[in-house]
Amino acid sequence: MAEKPTIDRAVRDFIWNVVEIHSQIEEIHKSWAELLGLTEPQWLILMAIDELDQGSGVSGIAVASKLRIHPAFVTNQTKKLEATQFLVREPSPDDARFVQMSLTEKARAEISKLSSKREALNSALLEGLDQASLDYLNKRLTSIAKNSRLASQKLSTGAL
Template identity: 30%
Template sequence: MASDYDHLRLDRQICFSLNAATRAFGGVYRTLLKDLGLTYPQYLVMLALWESPEGEGLPVKRLGERLRLDSGTLSPLLKRLEANGLVRRERSTRDERSVTITLTEAGEELKPRAAEVPLRIASATGFELREIEDLRERLNRLTEALDGARL
């Protein structure tokens, strides 16, 4: 017999399923990124920078928006990546408040080694490519809906 509170069951919570999947992904990424010397958040920074036109880099503000990270989280990541010789932080000559992040030669050279990571992640899911694309699209729609939710 169904209870008036069945919707409160842990196994019915989408947030719990998403959190469990995120933790599982984190474990797989941790293993794969170890050889690259990157943490998962650092990997995300590198992905964003590899997408930018060569040599142009990204302003920290734009990088934060792209990664959905605040400056308090992003700044230490960038400092560690710079200390590891993968990125360079340069203050803008036009606006001293703006800092642009560019890849170093070592950061560029890491890209071919990182190219294997998404393929191994896809394989680890056991999903077909179309299933992964469908899931990503659904999660993007979910994120957009939640960002716009007025509760």
């Protein structure tokens, strides 16, 4: 019977650690955004486009899905980013009703200027973790993310 309280405590500790990490990473994103004269959501949209673009642009739906935000918000913000020349929005070659987005050279240059600071930050953030430890951690976090999506779905449908 002592097992349940120990697991419950470990889960609560894990959740509070995730909350703390999320809060700190949010502050980091705000700082990066401010350096480019952007809002935090705009910075995250640029990072998602950079991550997802395989050379032919990326859809707003893919960006919204990656960031877990509403596609209309992505559309609104990407229009603003286009006005500041941080990204290009072009009709999809497959279906002109949809837009494909890519970072501009200006955006890539501005992001590149931050690379040494980002490398230093990453080193500080992950101090004490070698590549094998980081790979192990990322595999476990991927599993927890998948399980949390399933648990959330079960809770919202009344299965839990």
